[in-house]
Amino acid sequence: MHELTPGSPSLRALFPALHQEVNGHPLLYFDNAATTHKPTFVIRAITDFYEKDNSNVHRGLHELSARATASFEAARQRIGSFISAPNPDGVIFTRGATEAINLVASAWANSVLQPGDRILLTAMEHHSNIVPWQLLANRARLSIAFAPLTPEGRLDFDELDQLLAPPTRLFAFTHISNVLGTVNPAEKICALAHSRGIATLVDAAQSCGHFPLDMEALNCDFLVLSGHKMCGPTGIGVLAIHPRRFGQISPWQGGGEMIERVTFEGSTYKSLPHLLEAGTPPIASAIALAVACDFLDSIGRDAIRQHDEKLAMLALDLFSRIEGMEIIGPRNSRAGVVSFTLTDVHPHDVVEVANRFGLALRGGHHCAQPLMRVLAKPSTARASFYLYTTEDEVHRTAEILAQVRKFFN
Amino acid sequence: MHELTPGSPSLRALFPALHQEVNGHPLLYFDNAATTHKPTFVIRAITDFYEKDNSNVHRGLHELSARATASFEAARQRIGSFISAPNPDGVIFTRGATEAINLVASAWANSVLQPGDRILLTAMEHHSNIVPWQLLANRARLSIAFAPLTPEGRLDFDELDQLLAPPTRLFAFTHISNVLGTVNPAEKICALAHSRGIATLVDAAQSCGHFPLDMEALNCDFLVLSGHKMCGPTGIGVLAIHPRRFGQISPWQGGGEMIERVTFEGSTYKSLPHLLEAGTPPIASAIALAVACDFLDSIGRDAIRQHDEKLAMLALDLFSRIEGMEIIGPRNSRAGVVSFTLTDVHPHDVVEVANRFGLALRGGHHCAQPLMRVLAKPSTARASFYLYTTEDEVHRTAEILAQVRKFFN
């Protein structure tokens, strides 16, 4: 696969879902921040599992079970290496990024944080990195603060510096905003928090498929991935736990796989990663996610990142020529997510009309209602790119947006 | 598909994984209680989703998102009809049966049960229906009791009658034992519990792919299914909640999809089913599970049940002729799960040698250590059947077990 470059026809040929018409136009899929399409390799890995190795894991001595277990555990290793996790035992398979964050709230923060402690979030978080903490804060009498943003939509580092202090015990923040396209300097932030004894959770849902990720370098305590946003299946995600937190993890869900010994009176538990993986896991999806890692590394995450940024800059340039266009978020060094509004046209209507031209945009609050309130907009439209997006598609999108403009004038 | 009968070659042809050799012998897959194989329709449903409709659900107005949402919600309806759920809004997608039980413990029992209340389980439960309750009981100061068994391995109804009384508030029991093959009379039990104001949870992990299930008739409060044990994918399961409990459900995991409104200060939540489905769900797997329901209904669950029972009776007959064979569980009206031990041969060694002949058995405690202690056996070997198992395969299995016997003599 080595000669595949982002946006090239040979790369696009690997994604079956791209090659279809919507309302008589070729599909322009610009909703990659919601979920990405899957290359044939990933789809084939799922099929292969069910056609050949299908079996439950960990519990069996027979051939199929041995094969399934070996592939599943190899997937854990592969994902550990993909993010340079310090120890693959800290790589936990979850349903997605949302569940991974809830897991940290229940199995770590719930027992480690004390009443009065503060959890710091940012004003640009996805609901998945807000609501689990609100539920926990209510239960455990913690407080929550939100680090504010600069007018351009970046973290305000002066304010952040103030907030990274007692009673803050945990800073959970997104690597890339799914609305603003802002890229937060995660390594620098984690270093600062760490120097002040504050634990960190990096929500890498938006970066895991787009950016090189190195957990050793980040030195965060928890790292959260979303499989379906990185060419993997739906229903799989990852929580990576830094070994310095292994001893602080309580049992989470109970059931098969996570126990050592069960009696009528009580139970003892296995160590990580099994402690946090009760029940039959999404075996095929975990194996397919490892194939997605192989695929992304064969393209090169640096190349993907550059491709995203180039498209974002092109979109900023082309879109801003449209009358009444307001683009949200930083003007430079940003990810491939471009949110915008058109004066006097509601985002729902933008998306509806775009769809008639085969263009898949997203409109709404993007699961970031608090940010919307900061931006003083009930909603925005959003175009988000990925490694298969072409410059030509961005040009066509700009033309369609101009037609949307016309339709409502 | 209407002329397909259980065990027929045309039905077996639909399961790709069955047609392979293991150690030079045709695979004899007798580990169906751990997980079942998947028919081409189900595998194809996953592929189709990723090749055509792939998109996130609920959040989008564009064509792909509308299609994905419609298929996902249709899957919920289909699964609701498969189990005659009183209201499809109570059909919640989970990772599996284990997660479904944990969900009930956290989002219902944790707030509804009071210190001192008792949870009743049985001595034949899977760890997944024990450990979540032990974790909860510790947190919430509840007690747990285990309904005992008769020597034959059925529930002791005299004892059960006594235990279905204050302070018991919830009776959580398995429909079919994954070790004994015992079929519990779930409808009768739920009626008795209900008449005494005791809530019921039926763990249908072992019955959902084998038996007709009618939640209206069962009249249980919670019903739990495991997708991968009913021809569906791994990583998907179902919790069905009776509408009379809708008002007692608290938020569980927090995140996107489950909220109505999020502010810096706090959040309000959607109603069921969305309340309990935070984050991107396993979309493809849910859709494929609905296809598994169609498939099972096209064969007929009564036909599957009869086929299972016929094979179990054949196995009981053939196996018991082997020297030193001890068969565990009821002699009649049982499910297609046959556990056994061979004198002086450890189950691990039975399974290992069987595997050399292509026979996939399971050996161990089957995630039912408390039951093993009641049976006074550290472990057993187990053969479990399904709709593609043939009588000839059962005969070959009996021959292989005779060879195992010889090997260790």
Added chain:
Amino acid sequence: MELEELYQSIILEHSRRPRNKGPLEGATHTAVGNNPACGDEIAVQVRLGPTGIVEAAQFTGQGCAISQAAASLFTIKLKGKTQEEACKLIRQFIEMVKGLPEEEDRSGKPSGEMLFGDLAAFAGVRKFPQRVKCATLAPNAFYEIFAGHRSENA
């Protein structure tokens, strides 16, 4: 499916220049409609006369063309109606945009008053199921006022 089926000219016109938008002097009742999918919120207000007739209806809040136009048109249509008439009109409207209950008749023809009125412009919404919530946002809120409870959530 053509765009013009959804965005009828009367809808576009009302969304560009909504009538009766702004707080209502001397309002007797207020209700809020909220679409969690997009975060849109519309507040509706009415002033009921001593005999229970709608003397005036207004609305505030942002939303898409469909929800704004529906709000605007209803503020006009409701004026002078009894509460019972208002409820009936809203129920008919909701039935229309959700599609008729009878599977046979999917011709898209609205019934009763709406056959002839401006509200018929919303008949196309039934072909865009994701927009039903938009069309019914304000009507549902009005219904809450007149029926004393929220109507079936569209």
Added chain:
Amino acid sequence: MELEELYQSIILEHSRRPRNKGPLEGATHTAVGNNPACGDEIAVQVRLGPTGIVEAAQFTGQGCAISQAAASLFTIKLKGKTQEEACKLIRQFIEMVKGLPEEEDRSGKPSGEMLFGDLAAFAGVRKFPQRVKCATLAPNAFYEIFAGHRSENA
């Protein structure tokens, strides 16, 4: 992969007639090995002499042929050894059944004492990775006694 590679005759023989099985009179140390995957549990006991030499070793508990044979053979092999020698032997054994660390040499040849002794019968286990836990259940428990802590969990 032939069954005989795993179930060497000496293993079958020891599993059928395990030596030194039963509680040990005057034991100075006891440790328990537990395999959560199958629920098997083996307790091992030793009597250390005044100079730290293993005077006797016995075991109790159920398990598969592999774990029983390993327990039985080790009770014999450990007798007369210093604690240091015992630790070394166990480490060598564990390395053997897990496969050599050097990727180049996968010939399956055991090293040192085991090259020639009965323990060499366990060399085939490396081809059955799921059985490594069985072979090391008792040795690991013995190691816990001699090293004062649990050895790396096989």
